[in-house]
Amino acid sequence: MQQVRANKRPNCRGTIALISDWKDIPPIGHAPHDTWRRMLLGARKKADETGFQLDNFALSEVNYKEQRLSQILISRGILGVVLGPSIFSRGLALDWDSFSMVAIGFSYVNPRCHRVVHHHFNSVGIIFSELMKRGYRRIGLYLYALQNLNSNRQYEASYLVHQQDLTPEDRLPPCFVQSYEAESFKTWLQESKPDAILVGNNNSFIDWAEEAGFRVPEDLAIINLDHCCLTPSFTGVDHLGEELGSRAVELLVAQIHLNQRGLPKNPSVTYLEGQWQVGETIAKH
Numbered sequence: 001m002q003q004v005r006a007n008k009r010p011n012c013r014g015t016i017a018l019i020s021d022w023k024d025i026p027p028i029g030h031a032p033h034d035t036w037r038r039m040l041l042g043a044r045k046k047a048d049e050t051g052f053q054l055d056n057f058a059l060s061e062v063n064y065k066e067q068r069l070s071q072i073l074i075s076r077g078i079l080g081v082v083l084g085p086s087i088f089s090r091g092l093a094l095d096w097d098s099f100s101m102v103a104i105g106f107s108y109v110n111p112r113c114h115r116v117v118h119h120h121f122n123s124v125g126i127i128f129s130e131l132m133k134r135g136y137r138r139i140g141l142y143l144y145a146l147q148n149l150n151s152n153r154q155y156e157a158s159y160l161v162h163q164q165d166l167t168p169e170d171r172l173p174p175c176f177v178q179s180y181e182a183e184s185f186k187t188w189l190q191e192s193k194p195d196a197i198l199v200g201n202n203n204s205f206i207d208w209a210e211e212a213g214f215r216v217p218e219d220l221a222i223i224n225l226d227h228c229c230l231t232p233s234f235t236g237v238d239h240l241g242e243e244l245g246s247r248a249v250e251l252l253v254a255q256i257h258l259n260q261r262g263l264p265k266n267p268s269v270t271y272l273e274g275q276w277q278v279g280e281t282i283a284k285h
Helices: 004-006 034-049 067-076 120-133 143-148 156-165 182-193 204-211 243-258
Strands: 015-020 052-058 078-084 100-106 114-118 138-145 176-178 196-199 223-228 237-240 269-272 275-277
Touching: 015 034, 034 052, 034 243, 052 067, 052 078, 052 243, 067 078, 067 100, 067 114, 078 243, 100 243, 114 120, 114 243, 120 156, 120 196, 120 223, 120 275, 138 143, 138 156, 138 182, 143 156, 176 182, 182 204, 204 223, 243 269
Parallel strands: 015 052, 015 078, 078 100, 100 114, 114 269, 138 176, 138 196, 196 223, 223 237
Antiparallel strands: 237 275
């Protein structure tokens, strides 16, 4: 009987909103960033478990005016808002006094609210530790500039800190790009001559490296800063997107139960560590 009660879905206690770049959960392989897809799954599952309906509002599909979006949320009886990571917006000015709120990640600079984020700084430390114990000593960073910005520049900061663990002749400056292009990547690789690199999601890095004369993983280890199903053969750090989405809804529901609405005086940041995943792009030292 106790097991039956534990598995029983709670009665609906209200509606919360997820404001994201997609109207619904993108299919595997079609999201620009698979971790974001997994965040949506985790958020939806936790909302269901806690008895809340989750409505998704997609900034990419509907040109919501901020005042109009506030009116829609209020008219639908939305109690709280989860701001999902966005590649389209850095700020959103809604009637925040009407809602509880939590953001996932650092892509939204405004509003200043409670956040649940992947521990980007720690992830780079994990990667350096794993690489150095395997004998790698010339470690480079080649990254989409927006991805660094959306980490609150923690990728950059952690990389520069951990470069100090290397000898001066092996230290490489980070390289941030506006887009991933084959020729510029190959030129950077040939000029920098790293034995390991930290990159974002792009399956072409292996082919481009080999075209530049670097065998993967014999000559070059390629480490994905956000390991996901879009690059399953890569070694990297899994951000555990489902847990990020779940934790954000959990924090939001706690605020709703405490009737905490509006912008917090002292916003908190909850960091979740990632998980090291060994793939085919690192030598088995």
